[in-house]
Amino acid sequence: MNHLRGKFIVLDGGEGCGKSTQAKMLVEAVNCAGIQTVLVRDPGATRVGEMIRGILLNPDNKEIGMRCEMLLYMASRAQMMHETILPALAAGKCVICDRFVSSTLAYQLGGDGLTAQDIRTVANVAISNRWPDITIIFDMPVHLSSARLDRPLDRIEQRPISYHEQVRKNYLLQAKDSPSVHILEADRDPKLIHADVMKLLDALK
Numbered sequence: 001m002n003h004l005r006g007k008f009i010v011l012d013g014g015e016g017c018g019k020s021t022q023a024k025m026l027v028e029a030v031n032c033a034g035i036q037t038v039l040v041r042d043p044g045a046t047r048v049g050e051m052i053r054g055i056l057l058n059p060d061n062k063e064i065g066m067r068c069e070m071l072l073y074m075a076s077r078a079q080m081m082h083e084t085i086l087p088a089l090a091a092g093k094c095v096i097c098d099r100f101v102s103s104t105l106a107y108q109l110g111g112d113g114l115t116a117q118d119i120r121t122v123a124n125v126a127i128s129n130r131w132p133d134i135t136i137i138f139d140m141p142v143h144l145s146s147a148r149l150d151r152p153l154d155r156i157e158q159r160p161i162s163y164h165e166q167v168r169k170n171y172l173l174q175a176k177d178s179p180s181v182h183i184l185e186a187d188r189d190p191k192l193i194h195a196d197v198m199k200l201l202d203a204l205k
Helices: 019-032 047-057 066-090 101-107 116-126 142-146 161-177 190-202
Strands: 008-013 037-041 094-098 134-139 181-185
Touching (some): 008 019, 008 101, 019 037, 019 094, 019 134, 019 190, 047 066, 066 094, 066 116, 101 116, 101 161, 134 161, 134 190, 142 161, 161 181, 181 190
Parallel strands (some): 008 134, 037 094, 134 181
């Protein structure tokens, strides 16, 4: 796994898809190979980022417009890149990120007229043009993934099923637009999914 040193890996997908479980499994596998890893969540991972996360996910903040929402996510990423991700990559560590710009291209795309180009343009500024080396999206039907949520729902999760169905479609479209984005079926045994993640990473150059 030496080729994973200095690599930026993103795991993404809809609510309840199991990406956080896969992130933990991946960290363990990479660490066992003797490679230092840094696991971060988006939004969050820094003091400032966690404050922004609290604003974004608080159900009381119903007045947040979609453009403001997009910019808040990007602000959290900008701090995370500056404070955590870029230094880790420069030190040859493997960075594993739970969500990233791929989430914004799924959740905020189309809201208030936002286009993919709008989002990518702002993202380039926020992330210093350091895009992930690979993005793995875990896909499953919304009615199955939403049934896994056994806690109070946050501001985004509370949106209607029709919204989350569109989010799923937006995720799937990203694999058609970029060779670095891969889709894995998530309604399976976590160990089988992890094995497929490792196959994708083995082929990463």
